[in-house]
Each structure stands twice: as structure tokens, then as C-alpha cells.
Amino acid sequence: MAKLNFGGVEEEVVTREEYPLEKSREFLKKQTIAVIGYGVQGPGQAMNMRDNGFNVIVGQRPGKTYDKAVADGWVPGKTLFSIEDALKKGTIICFLLSDAAQIALWPTVKQYLKKGKTLYFSHGFGITYSKKTGIKPPKNVDVVLVAPKGSGTSLRRLFVEGKGLNSSFAVYQDASGHARETAIAMGIGVGSGYLFETDFYREVTSDLTGERGTLMGAIQGIFAAQYEVLRENGHSPSEAFNETVEELTQSLMPLVAENGMDWMYANCSTTAQRGALDWWKPFHDATKPVFKKLYQSVKSQKEATQSITRNSEPDYREKLEVELAELRESEMWQAGKTVRSLRPERN
Numbered sequence: 483m484a485k486l487n488f489g490g491v492e493e494e495v496v497t498r499e500e501y502p503l504e505k506s507r508e509f510l511k512k513q514t515i516a517v518i519g520y521g522v523q524g525p526g527q528a529m530n531m532r533d534n535g536f537n538v539i540v541g542q543r544p545g546k547t548y549d550k551a552v553a554d555g556w557v558p559g560k561t562l563f564s565i566e567d568a569l570k571k572g573t574i575i576c577f578l579l580s581d582a583a584q585i586a587l588w589p590t591v592k593q594y595l596k597k598g599k600t601l602y603f604s605h606g607f608g609i610t611y612s613k614k615t616g617i618k619p620p621k622n623v624d625v626v627l628v629a630p631k632g633s634g635t636s637l638r639r640l641f642v643e644g645k646g647l648n649s650s651f652a653v654y655q656d657a658s659g660h661a662r663e664t665a666i667a668m669g670i671g672v673g674s675g676y677l678f679e680t681d682f683y684r685e686v687t688s689d690l691t692g693e694r695g696t697l698m699g700a701i702q703g704i705f706a707a708q709y710e711v712l713r714e715n716g717h718s719p720s721e722a723f724n725e726t727v728e729e730l731t732q733s734l735m736p737l738v739a740e741n742g743m744d745w746m747y748a749n750c751s752t753t754a755q756r757g758a759l760d761w762w763k764p765f766h767d768a769t770k771p772v773f774k775k776l777y778q779s780v781k782s783q784k785e786a787t788q789s790i791t792r793n794s795e796p797d798y799r800e801k802l803e804v805e806l807a808e809l810r811e812s813e814m815w816q817a818g819k820t821v822r823s824l825r826p827e828r829n
């Protein structure tokens with residue numbers, strides 16, 4: 483593993499140079515990788531592994547998603563099966579159902595976890611919260627994790643563009659003596675750009691914090707608050723949206739992604755720099771208590787309970803859709819729809 487300095491802290495990472503794709507293919511050549519579930523991570527990981535030359539099959543229940551798998555080139559009876567048939571054939575079982583659905587399917591999955599097989603997760607959820615999920619793998623199988631740090635949609639898109647998301651990896655149980663290499667080989671196989679090591683607990687706590695925080699929850703909260711203040715002070719929806727969202731995603735975030743915050747600041751006016759340097763601290767101070775509360779809620783497992791309870795309700799999809807529609811139909815995101823339609827590349 484390459485030792486790198488992350489802001490003064492030494493950490494080890496696995497890169498593609500260090501663990502090349504050919505090595506991964508060689509290591510896994512006798513395995514049948516069964517991707518169970520074809521939602522968001524399923525297609526991204528399964529198609530990337532297929533394109534990387536691995537022996538991959540998909541297990542999916544009948545319905546719309548099954549039809550999507552067919553449209554993506556998975557062949558019924560050859561590479562696309564019922565969940566049970568895929569569990570039977572697979573030697574590496576990639577458990578890529580939603581975290582709540584994993585609970586319902588676990589008794590079935592468990593039956594097919596014969597000695598020598600590997601159980602693979604993309605989240606530390608099921609194992610860390612095993613008292614709530616009931617997911618307790620038999621001792622004679624390997625249990626590993628590769629968690630791409632981003633949407634399965636991005637995992638696939640970046641792969642197609644010849645790039646790669648980073649992923650974390652972990653071993654929970656090493657029955658074979660080579661579980662760690664299986665995790666690394668799978669991580670490279672699903673199209674990760676590089677891998678950093680963690681454990682199941684740290685993966686799930688950081689992930690739940692991140693998605694509730696700056697990645698998804700906090701960002702919407704901050705957008706909404708600023709948009710409302712601009713509107714309350716007489717600015718038009720297009721002006722408010724542009725100064726809140728469009729400029730950030732189109733102009734400034736790509737600069738942050740490329741070279742960091744100070745570089746983005748340096749590419750803005752001295753007027754903007756002065757203001758941003760003065761104001762980031764009050765925003766920090768105002769939000770830190772909320773982040774602390776969030777982390778506590780994750781740590782106390784309140785967030786896990788909430789996810790399991792709400793996402794196990796029979797009509798959870800419909801209810802999520804109502805809440806997503808509320809966002810979509812808000813003035814801010816309706817203004818956004820019009821703003822997006824004006825981007826020159828869309829015409």
C-alpha cells in the first residue's frame with residue numbers, strides 16, 4: 483500500500499498502479515460474482531465488472547428493474563437470474579439491496595452462504611446494526627465491504643469516461659485467509675479509482691453523517707435558507723437561484739474540485755474573497771452544533787432505527803416520492819428547472 487500524507491496525517495491507500503486490473507482479474511478468475519439487487523449500486527458495479535472482464539451474474543426479482551437489467555444486456559438464464567438462483571450460483575455474493583430490504587432477504591441469503599463463499603456489502607449498515615437487522619453471517623464465510631464514495635450512477639459514468647470514484651474497503655470476517663485481497667480486487671473490479679481502508683463501523687458512521695450533512699441534507703438546508711432571504715428582499719427567482727445554486731454547481735464547485743477552496747477563492751474577485759473569508763467562520767459557528775447533534779444521532783443509532791423503520795414500511799417508495807415532489811415543486815427548484823433549460827449545451 484502506498485503511504486501518503488493527508489494534511490499531516492500518514493495514511494495508506496491502494497491505487498490502481500499498485501493493484502492493477504489484471505491482478506484483480508487473475509485473483510478472482512475462478513469466482514462467480516453474483517450482484518443481488520439492481521437499483522443504483524447494482525447496475526454501476528455489475529456493468530463495470532462485466533466491462534472489466536469478470537465473471538458476473540445478476541439476481542433480481544421480476545419487475546421494472548429486471549427489465550432494466552435485460553435492457554442493459556444481462557441475459558435471462560445466462561447472466562440474469564432470480565435472486566435465489568443467483569445466490570446458488572454465486573461464490574461472491576454482492577448484497578446490493580437497499581439496507582432496509584437486506585433485512586427481509588437475509589434469511590434467504592443466509593441459506594446459500596456455504597463455506598468458502600464471500601459476502602460483500604457496499605455499506606457497513608447491515609453488519610454494524612446487526613442487533614436491528616438480524617444480519618449475522620456464518621463463521622466460515624468471508625465478509626468484506628467496498629463502498630464507492632458516490633452514487634452508483636456516478637460510479638458508472640466516471641468508469642465510462644475512463645475515470646474512477648474512490649471507495650473505502652474493509653474486512654469484517656476473514657475465514658479464508660485472503661478476504662482482504664478479495665476486497666481490494668473487488669474494489670478495483672467495480673471501477674474504483676483508488677481505495678482507502680476502514681472498518682464497517684467507521685464506514686457507516688461517516689457515511690450516514692456525510693449524506694445527512696454537507697453532501698445532501700445540509701446543502702439543501704443552506705440553499706433554501708439563502709434563497710428565501712433573497713426572495714424576501716425582493717430578488718427575482720432567477721436571480722436568487724443563480725446566486726444560490728447555479729453559479730455554485732456550474733462555475734465554482736468545479737474549481738474547488740480541481741484545486742481546493744483557496745484556489746477557487748483566488749479565482750474570484752478580491753471583493754468576494756474579502757467577504758467569503760469574513761463570513762465562513764460565522765457559518766461554521768452556526769452550523770457546528772447541528773453537525774454535533776447529527777453525529778450523536780448517528781452514534782446513538784437513532785438514524786439507523788429511523789432508516790430501518792421508515793424504509794421498511796410497505797408504502798415507503800410512495801412516501802419518499804411525495805417528499806421528493808415537495809422539493810421538486812418548490813419555487814427554488816422549479817426556478818432551477820428553467821435555469822437548467824437555458825444552459826447553451828442543452829439546446
Ligand SMILES: NC(=O)C1=CN([C@@H]2O[C@H](COP(=O)(O)OP(=O)(O)OC[C@H]3O[C@@H](n4cnc5c(N)ncnc54)[C@H](O)[C@@H]3O)[C@@H](O)[C@H]2O)C=CC1
Binds near residue numbers: 547577580586605629
Ligand atoms: N445508492 C447509491 O449509490 C449507494 C448505495 N450504497 C449502498 O449500496 C447498497 C445498495 O443500495 P442501492 O443501490 O441504493 O439500493 P436500491 O434502493 O436502489 O435497491 C436495490 C434493489 O433492491 C431491490 N429490492 C428492494 N426491496 C426488495 C425486497 N424486499 N426483495 C427483493 N429485492 C428488493 C430493488 O428491486 C432494487 O433492485 C446499500 O447498502 C446502500 O447503502 C453505497 C453507496 C452509494
Ligand SMILES: CC(=O)[C@](C)(O)C(=O)O
Binds near residue numbers: 630631632697
Ligand atoms: C451516494 C452515497 O455514497 C450515499 C450518499 O452515501 C448513499 O447513497 O447512501
Ligand SMILES: [Mg+2]
Binds near residue numbers: 693
Ligand atoms: Mg456514501
Ligand SMILES: [Mg+2]
Binds near residue numbers: 689690693
Ligand atoms: Mg450512504
